[in-house]
Amino acid sequence: MVKRFGFFVEDSLPKVPLHPEESRETFYGRIIISAVRTVMKAQDVQISIFGAENIPTTGGALFAINHTGYYDFILGGIPAFVRGKRLVRFMAKKEIFDTPVVGTLMRWMKHVSVDRSAGAGSMEDARKRLDAGSLVGIFPEATVSRSFEIKELKTGAVRIADSANVPLLPLIIWGGQRIITKDIERDFGRSHIPVFISVGEPVDASGDPDEATERLYEAMKKLLDETRTAYEQKYGPFEGGELWRPKSLGGGAPTLEQAKMLEIAERERRQAKRAAKVAKKRTTFIRKIFKK
Missing domain, CATH: 1.20.5 (Single alpha-helices involved in coiled-coils or other helix-helix interfaces)
Structure with missing residues (x-):
């Protein structure tokens, strides 16, 4: 692994030109990203990125991201940043946009408001971003997975990617839940928490939405298993019972069924x-x- 823009990437990842527009965005591309990098450095969050070569250097693509914690909106954009300082426009619930200060910032960064009572409009907004050549991030599980496994996925991701005719890329974040997530004490100190972020190859989003969503689920699950295995091999063995680790790995997180009841x-x-x-x-x- 080598460092690029302050993050660890695979030695084989080729260097690419900076994106002609996204890399020059003052507010999101410079001010916000700089602030994020400063926070990550202060906390000494050690971020390693795998599969970034799957991200196009130009044009639109939709990231289907697993959701394990509240840092996912930050971490999910890092793989694109190391590919020519590209930016990801995240789909986030309308309530965030309705808050006075945060909502304004979200609009300045051109993120996509999701009104769950009017899903068609939100999908159309995302498709327009993709048609314009942007990268868009969606959390197809909709809410944080307390089990840290892949929950049942909504069909919106495959429907958006298919209608926009852009690559649908699974993106897995592992370790971010150790910083901040539901039901676990937050750790904002300089605790040297390692985070792995993996980008998979495109998933076929065409055809029946339910069947395409099942393909996406299997791709995300496989990539999650591979990422967790690599993480355990590098940073384990762990003692067992850790609340941020899933039950399937000997951790203390609830099972999918238990997590569903809590939800x-x-x-x-x-x-x-x-x-x-x-x-x-x-x-x-x-x-x-x-x-x-």
Whole structure:
């Protein structure tokens, strides 16, 4: 492995020219990326990238990224950056864009707002980005996988890639969940956490969306298994029971089935909280009317 732009890449990865437009973007390409690199350096997060040669140096492509933690939006863009300082426009839920400061930053970086109540519009926005030659990142599991296994995938990734006629590339992040994820204590210190990021070969997104999604699932699962195996060989053996490691490797994370139950319980709590908030507003409104 050799260092390139501050990250470890394979010796065989050829050097390529900087992207003529993306590498010159001031806000995202210089200010934000510089800030990310500074944070990574301060925490001494040791990032190794594999398969970056699968990323096109120009033109559009869609990354299907596994979701294990809250740093995935940062880590998922690094492989493209070492390919000529390319930038990834991530698909993120609309609620993030609705927040005053963060939403503005997201729009400046040209990320894609996902309104789950109007999925067709979000898919069209992503397709337009791809048609314009951008790289787009999507998390087909939709939410963080507490089990750190690949959950059931939504069909949006294959449908977007097929309609835009761009490569659909599986991208696996492993180790990022050790920094920050659900249900585990955060580690923002200088703890020298290693992270592996692997980019796979294109997956055929054509044909029946369910069948294409199954191909994507198998490709992501295989790449995840390979990446975790390499990680364990380089940094293990581990003691066992670590909350950031899956049950299948002897870790203490919940199984897929247990994680699904936790997700359902979390969803019910959020719904109950929203319902209570609506009820409170309704009660306040009625009281104001009667006071008049």
